[in-house]
Amino acid sequence: MKEILKMLEHKEYKKLRQQLEIMKPADIAEILEDLSHKNALFLFRLLPKDLAVEVFSHMSPYDQAKLSELFNVEELQQLVKELNFDDKIDFLEELPAQLVKRILKNAQVQERTLINQFLNYPEYSAGSLMTIEFVDLKKEMTAQEAIEHISKTGFKKETIYTCYVIDAYRKLEGIVSLKNIILAEENEKIENLMERDFISITTTEDQEEIAEIFKKYDLLAIPVVDLENRLVGIITVDDIIDTIEEENTEDFHKMAGLKPSKREYMDSSVLSLTKHRLPWLMILMITATFTGAIIKSFEEVISKVAALAVFIPMLMDNGGNAGSQSSTLVIRSMALGEVAPKDILKVIWKEFRVSLIVGLSLAILNFLRILLFENYPIAISLIVSVTIFITIILAEVIGGTLPILAKILKLDPAIMASPMLSTILDALVLFTYFSISKAILHL
Amino acid sequence: MKEILKMLEHKEYKKLRQQLEIMKPADIAEILEDLSHKNALFLFRLLPKDLAVEVFSHMSPYDQAKLSELFNVEELQQLVKELNFDDKIDFLEELPAQLVKRILKNAQVQERTLINQFLNYPEYSAGSLMTIEFVDLKKEMTAQEAIEHISKTGFKKETIYTCYVIDAYRKLEGIVSLKNIILAEENEKIENLMERDFISITTTEDQEEIAEIFKKYDLLAIPVVDLENRLVGIITVDDIIDTIEEENTEDFHKMAGLKPSKREYMDSSVLSLTKHRLPWLMILMITATFTGAIIKSFEEVISKVAALAVFIPMLMDNGGNAGSQSSTLVIRSMALGEVAPKDILKVIWKEFRVSLIVGLSLAILNFLRILLFENYPIAISLIVSVTIFITIILAEVIGGTLPILAKILKLDPAIMASPMLSTILDALVLFTYFSISKAILHL
Numbered sequence: 001m002k003e004i005l006k007m008l009e010h011k012e013y014k015k016l017r018q019q020l021e022i023m024k025p026a027d028i029a030e031i032l033e034d035l036s037h038k039n040a041l042f043l044f045r046l047l048p049k050d051l052a053v054e055v056f057s058h059m060s061p062y063d064q065a066k067l068s069e070l071f072n073v074e075e076l077q078q079l080v081k082e083l084n085f086d087d088k089i090d091f092l093e094e095l096p097a098q099l100v101k102r103i104l105k106n107a108q109v110q111e112r113t114l115i116n117q118f119l120n121y122p123e124y125s126a127g128s129l130m131t132i133e134f135v136d137l138k139k140e141m142t143a144q145e146a147i148e149h150i151s152k153t154g155f156k157k158e159t160i161y162t163c164y165v166i167d168a169y170r171k172l173e174g175i176v177s178l179k180n181i182i183l184a185e186e187n188e189k190i191e192n193l194m195e196r197d198f199i200s201i202t203t204t205e206d207q208e209e210i211a212e213i214f215k216k217y218d219l220l221a222i223p224v225v226d227l228e229n230r231l232v233g234i235i236t237v238d239d240i241i242d243t244i245e246e247e248n249t250e251d252f253h254k255m256a257g258l259k260p261s262k263r264e265y266m267d268s269s270v271l272s273l274t275k276h277r278l279p280w281l282m283i284l285m286i287t288a289t290f291t292g293a294i295i296k297s298f299e300e301v302i303s304k305v306a307a308l309a310v311f312i313p314m315l316m317d318n319g320g321n322a323g324s325q326s327s328t329l330v331i332r333s334m335a336l337g338e339v340a341p342k343d344i345l346k347v348i349w350k351e352f353r354v355s356l357i358v359g360l361s362l363a364i365l366n367f368l369r370i371l372l373f374e375n376y377p378i379a380i381s382l383i384v385s386v387t388i389f390i391t392i393i394l395a396e397v398i399g400g401t402l403p404i405l406a407k408i409l410k411l412d413p414a415i416m417a418s419p420m421l422s423t424i425l426d427a428l429v430l431f432t433y434f435s436i437s438k439a440i441l442h443l
Numbered sequence: 444m445k446e447i448l449k450m451l452e453h454k455e456y457k458k459l460r461q462q463l464e465i466m467k468p469a470d471i472a473e474i475l476e477d478l479s480h481k482n483a484l485f486l487f488r489l490l491p492k493d494l495a496v497e498v499f500s501h502m503s504p505y506d507q508a509k510l511s512e513l514f515n516v517e518e519l520q521q522l523v524k525e526l527n528f529d530d531k532i533d534f535l536e537e538l539p540a541q542l543v544k545r546i547l548k549n550a551q552v553q554e555r556t557l558i559n560q561f562l563n564y565p566e567y568s569a570g571s572l573m574t575i576e577f578v579d580l581k582k583e584m585t586a587q588e589a590i591e592h593i594s595k596t597g598f599k600k601e602t603i604y605t606c607y608v609i610d611a612y613r614k615l616e617g618i619v620s621l622k623n624i625i626l627a628e629e630n631e632k633i634e635n636l637m638e639r640d641f642i643s644i645t646t647t648e649d650q651e652e653i654a655e656i657f658k659k660y661d662l663l664a665i666p667v668v669d670l671e672n673r674l675v676g677i678i679t680v681d682d683i684i685d686t687i688e689e690e691n692t693e694d695f696h697k698m699a700g701l702k703p704s705k706r707e708y709m710d711s712s713v714l715s716l717t718k719h720r721l722p723w724l725m726i727l728m729i730t731a732t733f734t735g736a737i738i739k740s741f742e743e744v745i746s747k748v749a750a751l752a753v754f755i756p757m758l759m760d761n762g763g764n765a766g767s768q769s770s771t772l773v774i775r776s777m778a779l780g781e782v783a784p785k786d787i788l789k790v791i792w793k794e795f796r797v798s799l800i801v802g803l804s805l806a807i808l809n810f811l812r813i814l815l816f817e818n819y820p821i822a823i824s825l826i827v828s829v830t831i832f833i834t835i836i837l838a839e840v841i842g843g844t845l846p847i848l849a850k851i852l853k854l855d856p857a858i859m860a861s862p863m864l865s866t867i868l869d870a871l872v873l874f875t876y877f878s879i880s881k882a883i884l885h886l
Contacts, residue, residue: 183597325700333707423760
């Protein structure tokens with residue numbers, strides 16, 4: 001990086017170009033993202049055309065958009081023409097419709113129609129992830145003929161390692177791996193090599209489901225078909241890895257009460273960051289006033305024994321933390337397909353048993369701590385410990401159950417994480433605490 | 444699933460076997476995991492040998508261990524012999540050392556030595572992820588000869604799509620994709636097709652770093668070399684997808700104050716679940732007493748104006764939620780390599796500006812809410828709103844900074860998530876709240 005900047009500064013363009021040519025496209029993309037607009041543009045124009053296209057497809061959508069704002073229309077047209085089909089769609093999706101029109105002005109009618117069709121697939125669907133650059137074979141071919149066909153047409157394909165056998169109407173009849181073709185006798189017919197029980201998806205399939213299928217069956221690519229079972233595209237594993245990370249990011253965000261964002265943190269404006277945080281904070285703030293109302297109804301108790309207020313934060317945190325542990329475990333297990341709604345009773349029973357041990361341990365620890373290190377009456381120590389015990393049982397059972405209930409109600413389990421759960425638990429915990437206090441202290 | 448159980452019950456073994464033969468190994472594995480021990484063993488023994496091995500390698504380590512407890516030693520030896528090398532290592536790793544010895548008793552010395560070497564690689568390292576089943580080529584071969592070599596030796600290889608060019612001393616000289624071989628002229632030398640600037644890793648590389656490399660360069664496989672650059676194994680993309688999910692699970696767990704566990708939730712015993720939760724809950728409970736101490740030092744203030752206690756939960760939750768948003772965003776961005784320690788000042792500046800807008804919005808909303816819907820003196824409404832404003836600034840700036848500081852100190856940023864952060868923020872928030880109260884109310 002420093003080297004590159006130095007060469008730019010000293011105008012050693014020949015040396016710079018040589019250096020860039022031996023670098024990996026992904027590394028050059030990373031450097032471009034860190035450079036100033038002017039330098040990035042200059043460096044990009046210095047790249048040999050093939051490399052430039054590869055570098056561009058490794059950049060984040062945001063940086064692609066930023067860089068392409070500096071291009072003239074001819075450059076954009078050239079770039080779009082050279083990009084792989086799926087990268088092309090990803091890029092065009094980020095541009096304003098007017099600009100897309102101008103870029104596609106000179107494209108062939110057929111190409112333009114196809115691109116517009118792809119731009120219309122819903123985000124996060126198979127249609128928007130797939131590419132049309134796959135190898136198709138006919139079942140009458142021999143292994144030898146198939147290899148010849150692949151070597152002639154394979155250059156610009158997204159993958160040649162899984163090939164698709166289609167009939168005259170483009171209906172998908174089978175899938176065959178290049179491995180099976182290579183390992184077969186030269187004269188073996190593709191028909192006898194292909195797998196007929198293959199897994200396929202339709203254009204509307206959600207990306208989360210697709211990722212599940214890849215993980216379960218260890219696939220390198222999956223075919224996408226339309227409602228008449230005609231092959232319309234394929235999705236390859238490298239795009240699925242990005243999808244898996246996207247889905248995980250979405251879960252991390254939701255579980256922290258954030259509106260999920262696809263844009264990188266450093267690329268997000270202050271306003272956009274604010275917009276993703278404020279809604280949940282407002283909702284949670286308003287909801288927290290219910291907890292306030294509970295305390296208010298016990299105001300008399302507090303004014304008599306102000307010491308009770310001392311333990312409010314610890315009790316609240318305890319409930320929040322225990323609930324967050326249970327809900328995170330269950331939410332994550334559901335995301336990985338390990339826990340299903342049908343397991344709800346098993347989860348409740350498991351959480352209940354865990355909470356008995358955890359609750360008892362914490363209650364005893366707390367009782368001893370207050371007894372030994374603080375000088376509160378034993379009644380208060382008892383009240384706090386009993387509340388801890390009940391808190392943990394409530395927190396773990398509710399924390400484990402709510403995400404499953406959300407799933408049953410077709411909501412995203414991730415919203416039942418810490419922020420939402422804490423607010424619910426706070427109210428329960430404080431109500432328990434003050435009720436016990438009132439009873440034991442006869443207030 | 445129901446069908447299978449029915450056939451088992453009615454002893455329709457022939458029909459059952461036919462049904463199983465057309466199913467995907469991953470689906471059969473899933474069914475086996477849900478069956479009782481006795482039925483699972485029976486079904487497994489019903490499978491044709493090749494399919495049985497594939498099914499077994501799709502099962503989770505826990506279920507593999509459970510099922511294999513029912514096998515006799517001969518069955519285990521047979522199974523281990525047939526498993527792919529990396530699946531073999533994964534399986535043996537889970538078994539007690541005594542049993543491994545008995546299983547390997549009849550293996551050849553060379554094989555046994557190799558297995559023991561692999562069993563000694565640290566968990567989560569390249570050594571423990573890699574397989575030895577790769578295709579090696581010589582640079583003098585022609586494309587035609589390479590394809591012949593692959594078709595002869597490729598059957599039991601983990602992948603044939605990336606091939607490794609080694610010299611007489613097994614030093615790795617280059618990498619060539621099957622695509623480039625297939626697309627080349629028959630007489631082209633491998634030497635001219637191979638990539639010399641390839642990415643390789645050593646056996647001690649951590650799996651998190653390896654996953655980063657796969658994501659960045661869109662690889663299907665990566666070579667693993669020893670310190671003398673001799674090729675010792677390869678890692679393929681399907682194993683990396685599992686690794687990515689494992690790393691994400693670890694982060695989810697850590698961020699919820701859980702000691703990470705590789706075992707699935709439903710497979711974990713109550714005691715093991717307890718052991719993973721209790722340590723952090725205890726630490727956090729003890730730490731929360733500091734917050735209690737702050738309240739205690741203001742006990743007089745509370746006993747005079749008990750109404751102040753009403754707002755404690757809302758203020759604490761606000762701080763916790765805002766801090767959790769910032770820290771989650773930054774932790775996730777660092778995990779994805781988008782934010783680095785060098786960005787710390789940019790992050791602080793960004794969080795500060797976001798927190799000004801968020802804090803002001805929430806403070807105003809809260810001020811109006813209390814003014815319009817509750818009958819507290821305006822002074823209290825003011826105190827609470829000012830505290831909210833300061834809380835949000837503290838929460839977002841500290842929440843965004845702590846994970847980066849953790850990274851700089853070589854700690855895992857994920858521990859600076861909600862539970863830890865909330866405890867820190869609680870103390871700051873309550874101190875702020877009561878100090879302001881004391882000043883404004885002249886207590």
